[in-house]
Amino acid sequence: MGDVDAAKILDIIGNMALYQGVRFVKRLISEEAQNENCSVELWVDNLDNSIQQSLARFIQLDKVGVKIKKSGGFSPSRSVLGLLKWTAIGD
Numbered sequence: 001m002g003d004v005d006a007a008k009i010l011d012i013i014g015n016m017a018l019y020q021g022v023r024f025v026k027r028l029i030s031e032e033a034q035n036e037n038c039s040v041e042l043w044v045d046n047l048d049n050s051i052q053q054s055l056a057r058f059i060q061l062d063k064v065g066v067k068i069k070k071s072g073g074f075s076p077s078r079s080v081l082g083l084l085k086w087t088a089i090g091d
Contacts, residue, residue, distance in 0.1 A: 018078045029084065038088050045082035052081055 026043060033040040047055070049072050055061075056068050067075045074081070 014078050018080065022080055022082075026084075033086055038086055041085050041087065043082055043084050045080055047081065047083065055081060055083075 022045075026040075030040045049068070052068050056066070061067070061081070065076075066079045068081075069075055
């Protein structure tokens, strides 16, 4: 196996790990919402760069080593920032 093949495999594994991590966090948040008699919907992760920048400052992403590039995207590249709607369920 050459370096190019190894790099492709590592890229695929990294993308799969990111996807599974996002699914795990969504599930945890959804379970917590249910415990609070709420629902979670409308997961949005394709946010405009200016919204990403505002959110990054608000939640202080720099404290965990995540930066948003001016051209869009994140550093490290396998990072995700999303919004969700947390709604109380009527009685």
